[in-house]
Amino acid sequence: MEKVNELFKSLVYSFHMQTMMSLGKLKNPISDKIEKDLTAAEMSIDMLEMLKTKTSGNLDESEIRFIDAVLTEVRMNYANEKSKPDQQEISENKSEEKTS
Secondary structure, X not given: OHHHHHHHHHHHHHHHHHHHHHEEEEEEOOOOEEEEOHHHHHHHHHHHHHHHHHOXXXXXXXXXXXXXXXXXXXXXXXXXXXXXXXXXXXXXXXXXXXXX
16 A cells, blocks of 8 residues: 555655646756747646546545645646736837837
8 A cells, every 4th residue: 555655645745746847847857948838838738737636535645635735836827827927928019119
């Protein structure tokens, strides 16, 4: 049972790291760049929510706390990134200001 618990936490951790990379909070180890893809981040959050729903009633207290903490962190970071103006819009606005 211990192995199953560790595997579950590893799976959740994998989605956590993928979400943070998609939010531009962590460097992508393959490209060695900070990349932002809010659609991919949203998909990863949806997967974590589905995993929590499908495992409901089968998790111990530490697993529940872990997935809840991860979901809280990624949701807050997603909301923060979603509320920021688009980088392209910022560039366009600066270009317009210079030509005015």
